[in-house]
């Protein structure tokens with residue numbers, strides 16, 4: 001399948017999955033390779049034949065949806081964002097609080113929730129020794145959560161992590177770096193589809209990065225924001241990807257002063273979905 005064929009196929013298929021082509025432009029080669037492999041499994045050699053298959057067999061859309069999920073993540077992704085969380089946002093929320101609840105929605109293999117747990121333990125816990133700190137990581141893909149539970153990563157995933165943190169929190173096993181048990185305790189991992197289920201508690205900080213506001217279509221992004229807002233405490237922080245924008249209307253969020261990609265949640269929004 002040529003790149004042109006694959007682009008035409010994705011531009012047809014993605015909207016039918018509630019996804020937007022613009023989010024896939026840069027990562028399309030990875031998705032096209034997976035689709036080509038799936039076509040070979042089905043004995044199909046042209047994108048047009050695969051499209052016919054999808055039109056005839058609604059169950060194939062589920063398989064295609066899985067092929068379109070992008071699992072890329074890494075520790076301390078977008079350094080400035082974690083720097084701001086550690087220097088400004090978490091201390092501001094921690095002052096006067098007894099515990100902080102954080103949620104990483106679309107947590108891939110655990111890199112994001114574990115980064116938050118490390119940030120707390122290695123940078124902030126000494127200043128707030130009595131404060132409880134928990135992180136929930138959710139993802140629609142149960143296989144990624146299995147990897148998150150194993151908590152072993154290639155060196156590339158850890159490249160942005162401060163070297164002292166890597167030395168303290170990880171032990172090397174062959175070519176992998178595995179998070180020591182003591183650093184996993186604050187992190188809970190649950191399989192959840194952001195558009196179908198929600199955690200049963202409220203949060204002080206929600207990270208929704210490189211998922212809804214990149215890959216979902218306008219309606220999906222709006223619903224995702226509404227659902228996230230329903231689980232954010234007033235005054236809490238929403239963190240999005242550095243290349244993302246909140247979908248309109250986002251009246252209940254205002255930029256966290258001086259922090260890129262971080263918003264403060266103001267009055268409670270109503271939820272209808």
Ligand SMILES: C[S@@+](CC[C@H](N)C(=O)[O-])C[C@H]1O[C@@H](n2cnc3c(N)ncnc32)[C@H](O)[C@@H]1O
Nearest residue numbers: 070071072073106108139140141193194209210
């Ligand atoms: C590109 S990764 C982002 C990981 C992390 N948030 C980051 O920025 O490094 C997107 C993740 O969202 C997950 N995902 C996709 N659709 C989802 C949905 N409807 N509900 C929950 N997670 C979803 C994917 O499985 C993938 O692990």
